[in-house]
Amino acid sequence: MMSGRKNAAGRTSPWLLILISVGCFFATYNFLTMHGRGRDGPRKFLGGGDRGSYGSGSDPAKRFHVALTATDALYSQWQSRIMHYWYKEMRGRPGSDMGGFTRILHSGKPDGLMDEIPTMVVDPLPEGKDKGYIVLNRPWAFVQWLQNAKIDEEYILMAEPDHVFVKPLPNLAHGDEPAAFPFFYIKPTENEKILRKFFPEEKGPVSKIDPIGNSPVIIKKAQLEKIAPTWMNVSLKMKEDQETDKAFGWVLEMYAYAVASALHGVHHSLRKDFMIQPPWDLKTDNTFIIHYTYGCDYTMKGQLTYGKIGEWRFDKRSYLQSPPPRNLSLPPPGVPESVVTLVKMVNEATANIPGWEDDR
Numbered sequence: 001m002m003s004g005r006k007n008a009a010g011r012t013s014p015w016l017l018i019l020i021s022v023g024c025f026f027a028t029y030n031f032l033t034m035h036g037r038g039r040d041g042p043r044k045f046l047g048g049g050d051r052g053s054y055g056s057g058s059d060p061a062k063r064f065h066v067a068l069t070a071t072d073a074l075y076s077q078w079q080s081r082i083m084h085y086w087y088k089e090m091r092g093r094p095g096s097d098m099g100g101f102t103r104i105l106h107s108g109k110p111d112g113l114m115d116e117i118p119t120m121v122v123d124p125l126p127e128g129k130d131k132g133y134i135v136l137n138r139p140w141a142f143v144q145w146l147q148n149a150k151i152d153e154e155y156i157l158m159a160e161p162d163h164v165f166v167k168p169l170p171n172l173a174h175g176d177e178p179a180a181f182p183f184f185y186i187k188p189t190e191n192e193k194i195l196r197k198f199f200p201e202e203k204g205p206v207s208k209i210d211p212i213g214n215s216p217v218i219i220k221k222a223q224l225e226k227i228a229p230t231w232m233n234v235s236l237k238m239k240e241d242q243e244t245d246k247a248f249g250w251v252l253e254m255y256a257y258a259v260a261s262a263l264h265g266v267h268h269s270l271r272k273d274f275m276i277q278p279p280w281d282l283k284t285d286n287t288f289i290i291h292y293t294y295g296c297d298y299t300m301k302g303q304l305t306y307g308k309i310g311e312w313r314f315d316k317r318s319y320l321q322s323p324p325p326r327n328l329s330l331p332p333p334g335v336p337e338s339v340v341t342l343v344k345m346v347n348e349a350t351a352n353i354p355g356w357e358d359d360r
Contacts, residue, residue, distance in 0.1 A: 062171040063099035064155035064218050067145065069138045070103050072111035078323035079161035079316065081356075084117045085349040086165040096168030099153040106141035120145055129236070135253045136239060138214070139232035146225050156224055158215045162316060163275070164290040164345050171218060172271050178219035178261075180212040180268035181275050186254055187211065194244050198234050198259050209262045213254030216274050216289060223266055231260035279304055282336040290342050292316055302334020314343055323357060326350045 066087055070076045080103055091098040103119045105111065110121055122144040130136040142158070155171055172179035188195055188209035195206050214231070235256035238244045248255050261268065275289035279296045295317065297310030304310075312332055318324075328347055331339050350356045 058097050061154060062097045063153045064097060064157045064171055064173075065099050065151050065153040065221075066101045066157045066159055067142070068101070068103045068159045068161060069141050070105055070161050071134065071137075072105060072107040072109070074322065075316075075320050076161050077111065077113055078319065080113065080117060081353055082346060082349040083159070083161055083163050083165075085353055086345065090165040090168045093168040095170055097171040098157075098169055100151075102145065102149065104141045104145045106137045120149055122148075131239060133239060133250075133252070135250075136235055138253060139228060139235050139256070142224070142228045143232055146221070146228055151221055154221055155218055156221050158217045158219070158224075159289075160215050160291070162292050163216065164292065164342065165288065166284050166290055166341065166345070167288055169288045172269070172274065173218045173220070174269060176220065176223065176266075178217055178223065178266065178268045179271050179274065180210060180217045182211050182270040182272060183213055183251075183254065184211075185251060186213065186258060188255075188258065191247065191255075194247050195255070195259065197241065197244065198237065198256075199262060203263065208267070209258050210268045210270065212258050212261075212268055212270070213251070214257035217257075217268065219266075219268075223264070227257075227260050227264050227266065230263055231257050234260050234263075276338055278338040278342055279306065279336060282338050284338050284341050290338065290345070292342055296331075296335075296339045296342075298331060298335050298339075300332045302332050314339070314346075324350065326356060 068080060068083060070080045084101065084103070087098065087101055090096055101118050103113070103117045105119050105121045106124050108121065108124050110119075113119065122141050124130070124137050125140055155173060157169070188206045188211060192206045195209065199206060199209060219227075235253050238248065238252050238256050245252060273286050273288065275291045276284060276287045277291045277294060279294060279298075281287070284290065292314075293316075295306070295313065295315030297305045297308060297313045297315070299305060300311045312329070312335075314328065314331075324346065326347070327350075328343055330343055
């Protein structure tokens with residue numbers, strides 16, 4: 001009898017663990033919410049995108065709001081301007097289900113693009129909370145936007161500044177099953193030991209965690225409203241855990257979204273045709289978005305020199321302090337069509353955006 005009581009006292013009740021977890025969640029969430037309110041919360045919201053033109057035959061019930069998270073850094077600004085330009089170009093074309101547009105600016109103050117791009121200003125995380133990992137602000141930005149914005153569409157596309165729409169984007173989600181792009185480097189089953197810290201065994205196998213990030217994703221607004229606070233808290237807890245931070249590095253926040261979705265029982269349809277990533281993907285004929293996260297370096301004979309600066313190159317990181325000039329030189333013969341199309345689309349956007357090289 002004594003032994004039985006000792007074992008019972010030595011074990012922690014599962015219900016107590018749940019209560020502790022819930023308490024930690026609300027403590028973090030309430031702290032950030034109070035912080036945001038203390039600084040007046042979201043300050044300015046300019047519309048929800050130009051709503052005068054939709055794709056022919058577009059079903060209003062399937063339209064999605066394009067939500068772009070960004071900072072006021074010049075590097076983020078010029079990418080956001082190109083992204084918004086191609087959104088406007090593609091939105092009204094046949095086959096598009098694109099609705100309104102919002103740039104969620106998580107720098108805490110307005111910038112020089114407020115009159116050009118529909119924008120909501122939200123608070124960044126408290127100083128030092130992101131530990132230099134700027135994208136940790138993304139889930140907190142979505143939490144604030146979802147709480148404060150009037151969003152007419154039932155669905156949301158989570159997008160990034162370095163996305164270029166190459167064709168009209170339909171709603172790839174199917175009811176309660178969101179659509180997401182599968183990333184080859186998000187490998188839940190190979191990181192089970194770490195992920196079990198955030199996805200307990202009672203939730204099932206880690207294979208329930210989709211190999212995705214939060215962008216691009218088309219998801220119901222009601223689903224994202226539930227996932228976003230969990231995504232925020234999982235991101236913060238992952239960053240605070242040294243083993244997890246070291247293992248996941250710059251994709252930590254992507255893993256956090258995948259885990260948060262799985263915790264809410266949300267499974268995504270994996271769409272490889274959602275986007276391509278030059279220079280590794282060679283053609284644009286079967287995709288909707290170009291994601292230009294990788295540098296494109298080539299010899300003048302069209303040979304890829306990845307990891308080594310090429311004789312010809314396009315790399316967004318070459319333009320950290322100033323936007324790319326208008327009329328960039330086109331790639332030499334032999335370079336994949338995806339890279340050629342990307343540069344042509346950048347050139348078209350910069351040629352048509354007023355005041356492109358002005359200081360913002």
